[in-house]
Amino acid sequence: MxxxxxxxxxxxxxxxxxxxxxxxxxxxxxxxxxxGAFVKVAEPDLPPPGPDAYALVDVNVLSPEGDAFVPGQAVVVDAGLIRSVMPADSVPAGLETVDGQGRYLIPGLTDSHIHLWQSENDLLVYVANGVTQVRDMNTVPVNLRWRAEIEDGRIGPDIFAVAPQFATFGPMEGAFVGWTQRKTIVRTDDQVHDAVKDFAAKGYDALKSSSYLDKAGYEAMSEATRAQGIKLVGHLPIAVGLNDLWASNQSEVAHVEEFVKALDREFGGYGPDEAEAFLEYVRERSDEVAGRMIEHGISVTSTMELVDSFQRQKLDLHTELDAAELAYENPGIAEGTVITSRGMGWMPEVNIYRWPDQWDDDRKARSRIYWQAYAEAQHILFDTFREAGVPIMAGTDANVPVRVPGFSLHEEFLALQEAGMSPAQILASATSVPSDYMGTNAGRIQAGREADLVLLRDNPLEDIAATQEIDMVVLDGRRLDRAALDGLLESVKAANDESRKVPLEQF
Ligand SMILES: [Zn+2]
The missing domain is CATH 1.20.5 (Single alpha-helices involved in coiled-coils or other helix-helix interfaces)
Structure with a gap:
């Protein structure tokens, strides 16, 4: 028995x-x-790489200061580096020349806030849009492999790798969040110190605090990153305030929006009825915040278009999806999953920004007031930062709904122009400013720097929209002309189409 x-x-x-x-x-x-791990990998037909050494002649070159184009120049490239910049008529004889046809040469562009996740096709979409450097804000192990392959000549942007963001959760929830959202879960100071050391040893470039890191964890991260000499970037955790930021080792805040949230916490949490009072509070506080940013050498990444799009995604998601270049978006991300829709999922059934179906008109009207004030607060802070000279890096949060890799950087440029930045400032926010922040050897057209370049048809200092008319991208010296760039995009579209379950015709 x-x-x-x-x-x-x-x-x-x-x-x-x-x-x-x-x-x-x-x-x-x-x-x-x-x-996106199972998305078919695009197989573009690439022209063979040309000779290592050549001169791109008859181009207007953006000056290292980024405020003017110098006409009639030649840029001599050799072994992936810019060897010299000189008047076009003094190019040494015998060097292969490429005719720049009087067009406008700018440094390759940087998106300072993206999420690569697991579809390799994103790499090609960035390059096709002139993005030669990305700061990946939640780098998973496979991305480190891609980074190494790109350094060896694979087509893709250089990757500044920020380790999976640190968050504090209890054991059960922590295991689930860490697994499903690819976060680093920490509960004790020792765990923070060990994780920071471990990521630094693995070759990550920076560490990221998330909104869900507790105060002790944030302080331990600050201490550990200082000890390791590695950058601390990211969100300002909900559990801390601006005074904790000023006292920390954090040198970059990943969204202007983070300051909206921090000031909202100081204010005590506004609702639709307090929207005006909250905005008044933001206006009163913003000068001091900007001053402290400069005093402590803290940069901010823009992601203006993302936050401006929250309201539009709530009000009319269909139009937003319609306007996005969905064909080039990782189909896994766009389609999302019911298991964890947090931060993922673009389609109406899984979009995190949409209003719940059961909301009545009154609830929606109040939500609209709330989000309008939220976006306005972001603009007040942005204006103050810009006028005060806080270093601003252009970033999109690509792969968060509905920001398509590469394309979204050009949309961000338009949003920045709309928000009052000059074209020269916008170009700097995506070239020299992030290059200086990340310590890369790119970001300016100067002898000795990496030959990551974009040739434009029109002058972007007159209208930033000119960055969308790309004639050629130079990636570590390798030239990709317009036909090659179109080939990259076509191959990604075809591979993504084979991998999607939800047809795009409805958008
Ligand atoms: Zn992000």
Whole structure:
């Protein structure tokens, strides 16, 4: 009798174990699908790389100060570097020349806030849009492999790798959040110190605090990153205030929006009825905040268009999806998953910004007032930062709905222009400013720097929209003309189309 009870008990345990393992395998597969691991990899037909040494002649070159174009120039490229910049008529004889046709040469562009996740096709979409450097704000292991391959000549932007963001959660929730959202879960100071050391040893370039890091964790991160000499970037955790930021090792805040949230916490949390009072509070506080940013050498990344789009995604998601270059978006991300829609999922059923269906008109009207004030607060802070001279880096949060890699940087430029930045300031925010921040050897057209360049048809200092008319991208010296860039885009579209479950015709 006892023998049978034991046997039945063991059988039930085995069934439960098999159930747990298969649930784990199923969910893990679903997560990888959502992050894009199974998206067909695009196979573009690339022209053979030309000779290592050549001169790009008859171009207007953006000056290192970024405020003017010098006409009639030649840029001599050799082995992936800019060797010299000189008048076009003094190019040494015998060097292969490429005719720049009097067009406008700017440094390759940087998007300072993106999420690569797991579809390799994003790399090509960035390059096709003139983005030769990205700061990946949640780098997962496969991205480190891509970074190494790109350094070896694979087509893709250089990657500044920020480790999976640090967050504090209890054991059960922490295990789930860490797994599904690819975050670094920490609960003790020792765990923070160990994780920081570990990521630094693995070659990550910076570490990121998330909104969900507790105060002790934030202070430990600040101490540990200081000790390791590695940058601390990212969100300002909900558990801390601006005074904690000023006292920390954090040198970059990943969104202007973070300051809206911090000031809202100081204010005590505004609702639609307090929207005007909150904006008044933001106006009163913004000068002091900007002053402290400069005093402590803290940069901010813009992501203006993302926050401006919250309201539009709530009000009319269909139009927003319609306007986005969805064909080039990682289909896994766009389609999302029901397992974790946090931050992922663009389509109406999974979009995190949409209004819940059960909301009535009154609730929606109040929500609209709230989000309008939220966007306005962002603009007040942005204006103050810009006028005070806080270093601003252009960033999009690409792969967050509905920011398509590469394309979204040009949309961000238009938003920055609309918000009062001059074209020269916008170009700097995507070239010299992020290059100086990340310590890369790019970002300016100067001898000795990496030959990451973009040739434009029109003058972007007159209208920043000119950055969308790309004639050629030079990636570590390798030239990709317009036909090659179109080839990259076509190959990505075809591969993504084969991988999507939700057809795009409806948008
Ligand atoms: Zn982000």
């Amino acid at each position: 006892l023998k049978w009870i034991v046997r039945i008990g063991l059988a039930l345990c085995a069934i439960a174990l098999v159930g747990m393992v298969s649930t784990y395998v199923f969910i893990d597969r679903e997560l990888n699908r959502m992050y």
